[in-house]
Amino acid sequence: MKRWRFLLGFGSETGQSKAIAQGMGDIASEQHQICADIFELDEVDKQFKLEEESIMVIVTSSTGDGEPPGNASKFWRKIRREKNSKLLSHMKYTVLGLGDTNYSTFCNCGRVLDRRFEELGATRFYPSAWADDAVGLDLTIEPWLQGFWPALKETLTKLNTSTETSINNLTESINQLNLTQEIKPTVNRQLSSSNKFKSNQDNITYSSNLSEMTTLTLPPKSTHSLSIKLIESSEVKDHLPTDPHYHVSTLIRRECLTHDTAIKPVMSIELEPSEEEFLFEVGDAIKIVCANDENEVNLLLKRLEWMDRASHQLDICISPDNTKKSAKIPTYIPSMCSLRYALTNCIDIRSSPRKNLLRLFVDCTTDEDEKRRLEELCSREGSDIYIKYILEEHLSILDILNHFPSCKPDIAMLIEFLPPLIPRFYSICSSPLDDVRSIKFVYSVLKFDALNGRTYERFGVCTNWLNKITIGTKILIQTRISQHFRLPLTLDTPLIMIGPGTGVAPFIGFLEHLYLSSKSIAGFDVNNLHTWLFYGCRHRQHDFLFEEQIQMYQQINVLKHLFVAASREEDYPFRYVQDQIKANGHELANLIYNRNAIIYVCGDIKTMVRDVRETIAHILKENSDITNIDEYMKSLETSRRYLLDIWS
Ligand SMILES: Cc1cc2nc3c(=O)[nH]c(=O)nc-3n(C[C@H](O)[C@H](O)[C@H](O)COP(=O)(O)O)c2cc1C
Incomplete structure (x- = not known):
């Protein structure tokens, strides 16, 4: 049947x-x-x-x-x-x-x-x-x-x-198909009298809002479809990651754009694609294939007691007793590679473990109190604590294993249930008109201290890797083509560019492109441009990115209006880009409402995207006869005149 x-x-x-x-x-x-x-x-x-x-x-x-x-x-x-x-x-x-x-x-x-x-x-x-x-x-x-x-x-x-x-x-x-009765795996594990997780303070290992008697509803237990073994082999030779969808490029320059005193250093990278036909346009982003940090991989190998087998070859096949129709050998792990290679280049060891993995961890944990706490964290009743202590604090798999020392998952479990390491992307800040064989982008160096449940200090995965590799290293890249974040076809359309911090990157590409177009295209007159840039930094003396370049574009009339916000300067009235937008509300509203300006917003979603949108809505309301501002804002978005390039 x-x-x-x-x-x-x-x-x-x-x-x-x-x-x-x-x-x-x-x-x-x-x-x-x-x-x-x-x-x-x-x-x-x-x-x-x-x-x-x-x-x-x-x-x-x-x-x-x-x-x-x-x-x-x-x-x-x-x-x-x-x-x-x-x-x-x-x-x-x-x-x-x-x-x-x-x-x-x-x-x-x-x-x-x-x-x-x-x-x-x-x-x-x-x-x-x-x-x-x-x-x-x-x-x-x-x-x-x-x-x-x-x-x-x-x-x-x-x-x-x-x-x-x-x-x-x-x-x-x-x-x-029993229609009325849902299968809900529930559990009510009794804690030991010496519950070691009892504490006065709520944290990853203890929280007072789940009583010891709460019956927990657990996620269903995922079953293995793969059989994974480690084979001692002299043949395994790890090599550069390959992927036919990606192009090879070489790291040719890396420099720090910020002053030594900047709180968050910003780096600039230049890559040279190996192939002539590598294509990109201003407004595009670049996807970078990166690797996990060597020290973090070593910590994980040590914690799991797999260090002595790190160079063994991974042998992955579909398990003989697999019942999943969708079972596939992961294509992101090469057929001949070592365990270390897979953990370094193929598997995301940094992202927070999903609940289905925590559920599997319960069964490979020997300590009863640890088991109960893992059950709490993956249960429906424990949704709040899972979000608060794991997702919001960005705990990694290693953090979880460090908090639950009796948990000893096997290799197959981690290889099968951890997600693949995915490429990271960055907005390109150079124009192909300058040099098609040069791609530039910038990034902030993010450091996360060993706090709030994080058991070791860490940096962003890709940025840390980009910081450590040597000049000349080969990097796999791909263009992420922007559908709409593009310069308009008509020169005289006003452009309102809002990009605090590294969010300024695509606008440097736009300005460079306009400048080079003015030099190479007959009839392209910079006097017809209406370019407004709203830029934000902490301190203009320490972290004003691309300051000289921006000033040069101003002097040659490619950039008509520049407004800078500085969030950490005392006595400076404009802390955030939205303060500058408000101060220029009348003129901006006129450009948007009467002159069909395009608004571009680029940057970190957490810091400003919502505030900027609210401010634009506010200045339009104050300075026009628009009656339904929500509808008007939506119409800006649907007509592609309010464009976002944002990241988290
Ligand atoms: C570059 C980028 C752009 C995104 N754009 C949107 C968006 O326009 N609307 C939205 O609701 N979520 C957006 N998201 C959030 C993702 O949809 C969300 O994180 C989702 O869980 C990712 O699922 P996936 O891994 O299956 O792609 C974006 C995320 C990224 C990284």
């Missing part, structure tokens, strides 16, 4: 939606005896056909400025362009969107697909949901999944989807 099935399509840029879709696939088969056929959304018409699917569940994130992730863009175009309003009238669906509320285009990709599916005749069998990475995805996903499974079973039952299932077996299947 074939089992009940549904289609589970995912779109994922950095792997979270993929992991969630795979987790749902596991729960479907292990707990509900339902088969989820899991595909990237862009595998449409190759691996699945919409016309043939009765139930489709979409899990997708948004990237860029509300755009679909790389493996969902073909699907997105197909659905958006589709004219046949009955195309999906045979289909039931729901969407789980992943996003971040710091973006005004929160979950835009999921929301647009959700709306288009409805317009194309599909019926939602369960309300779609929007999970927010800013507060923790699980906060939405956990309760959503609770209702999802009964709704899915009910829909499957009504639809009688399984064409291969005979009538007799169908009855049997329906009986198997």
Whole structure:
């Protein structure tokens, strides 16, 4: 008998939606005896056909400025362009969107697909949901999944989807699908009388708001689909990471742009792509393939007592007793590499472990009190403490293992359940008109002290790697093409560029491009430009990035107006870029409302994106006759006149 099935399509840029879709696939088969056929959304018409699917569940994130992730863009175009309003009238669906509320285009990709599916005749069998990475995805996903499974079973039952299932077996299947009783693994572990985690202060190992008697609801236990062994081999030779989708470049320059006294140093990097045909434009970003810190890898190897086997070859195959249909050998780990190589180059050892991994850790922990605390941290009842002590403090896998010394996971568990190490991206700050063989970008050096549960000092993964590698090192790169963050086609469109800190990077590229265009294109007159730059730093003497270059653009009339904010200078009235925006409110509102200016915002989402948007809305309200300001702001976004290039 074939089992009940549904289609589970995912779109994922950095792997979270993929992991969630795979987790749902596991729960479907292990707990509900339902088969989820899991595909990237862009595998449409190759691996699945919409016309043939009765139930489709979409899990997708948004990237860029509300755009679909790389493996969902073909699907997105197909659905958006589709004219046949009955195309999906045979289909039931729901969407789980992943996003971040710091973006005004929160979950835009999921929301647009959700709306288009409805317009194309599909019926939602369960309300779609929007999970927010800013507060923790699980906060939405956990309760959503609770209702999802009964709704899915009910829909499957009504639809009688399984064409291969005979009538007799169908009855049997329906009986198997116990519609009323959800499987909720619960646990009520008694703590030892000497509970070593008892303390007066709440922290990662103890919190008073979960009483020892609280019954905990745990996430379902993921099962292994891989069999991973370490083989002592002299043949294993680790080499530079390779990936046919990436280009080789060479690090040719690295310098510090800030004064020695700057609180947050900023570095500038120049790369030379090996191939002539490497293409980029101003407004694009560059993806960098990086590696984990050697010391951190060593600490992890030591903690796990795997140091003596670090150079052994990893042998990965699908486990003989695997039951997952979606089981695949991870393509991001080379077939011949050592354990050290995989931990350094392929696996993300820094990001906070998800709850499904904490759940697996419970079973490889011997101490009862540690087990109970791990259960609390991954339980539904412990959602708040998981967010507070793990996500918000960015605890890594090593931090968790250090806090729970009796936890001894095996190699297979970490290799299978930790996410891949993904490339990091940076806004390009140079123009190809200057030199197509030179790509420049900047980054801040971020240091995180050993505090608040973090058990060792650390720096940002990629920036730390970029700081340590030697000049001449080969680096794999790829352009992340910007869909909309581009210079306008018409010269006289006013440009309002807002970029505090390293957020100024793409605007340096824009200004350089305008300057070089004025030298090389006949009829390009800088006097026609209307360029406004709002820049912010801590202290103009210490960390004013690209100061000389910006001043030069001002002198030659490429940059018409410069406004600088300085957050740490006493007696300077403009602390933040939004103070400068407010002070120039009248003129800016006129440019936006009457002269179709384009507003570009670039920088760290945590610090300013919301404040800048509110300030722009405020100055427009004060200086125009717009009656519905929210609608007007939305229209700026949809007409691509309010553009974001932001990161967290
Ligand atoms: C460069 C970048 C751009 C993003 N743009 C958006 C966006 O426009 N809207 C949104 O809601 N979330 C946005 N996000 C947040 C992601 O959608 C969110 O972190 C999600 O969990 C990532 O899932 P994934 O790993 O499956 O891609 C962005 C994240 C990054 C790193």
